[in-house]
Amino acid sequence: MLSSLRYILSVGLLTLTACGFEPLHGKREGGEATALLLSQIEVAPIADRLGQLVRTELTNRLSPRSAPLPVFIVHVTLTESGQSLAVRRDSSATRANLIIDANFILSEVSGGEALLAGGARSVNGYDILMSDFATLAARKDARRRGSRDVADAIVDRLSIHMAQRASQGAAPARR
Numbered sequence: 001m002l003s004s005l006r007y008i009l010s011v012g013l014l015t016l017t018a019c020g021f022e023p024l025h026g027k028r029e030g031g032e033a034t035a036l037l038l039s040q041i042e043v044a045p046i047a048d049r050l051g052q053l054v055r056t057e058l059t060n061r062l063s064p065r066s067a068p069l070p071v072f073i074v075h076v077t078l079t080e081s082g083q084s085l086a087v088r089r090d091s092s093a094t095r096a097n098l099i100i101d102a103n104f105i106l107s108e109v110s111g112g113e114a115l116l117a118g119g120a121r122s123v124n125g126y127d128i129l130m131s132d133f134a135t136l137a138a139r140k141d142a143r144r145r146g147s148r149d150v151a152d153a154i155v156d157r158l159s160i161h162m163a164q165r166a167s168q169g170a171a172p173a174r175r
Helices: 004-017 032-039 048-062 134-169
Strands: 041-043 073-086 097-109 118-126
Touching: 032 134, 041 048, 041 134, 048 073, 048 134, 097 134, 118 134
Parallel strands: 041 073
Antiparallel strands: 073 097, 097 118
């Protein structure tokens, strides 16, 4: 049983290497690492407290050490909404979702058309408790988790775009 599992695993790994799979954040043959390309992206200021959280998360993921001269800039707009889930007989909610929608546009700092536009969404639940303070703390935690989720989704899209851009010889990608 164990030997057949090893055989299947080794065949799977060999198949994976033969399909042209290459790591997203690794160095490419004759190219730059995606992390270096991502460090060239500046995050424009985003309005409100939620925007500050998302911008901090994006900046930490894109360029933990600030790039001297950014080549690209990403503009993000956020909307936040709530949804009551579990409702008691007296119509008071006991559980809610915090929904964060983000739209982003990547362009060159020097101006020009958008290189990439997209969106991301995060839905995080929290309990509505008898204590107002506990409910506010739970909502704050849901907002923090949501800002991480949105930032991760945006960075994933930017990473894929920058990797494709590098493999195409830095030609602007049309979407």
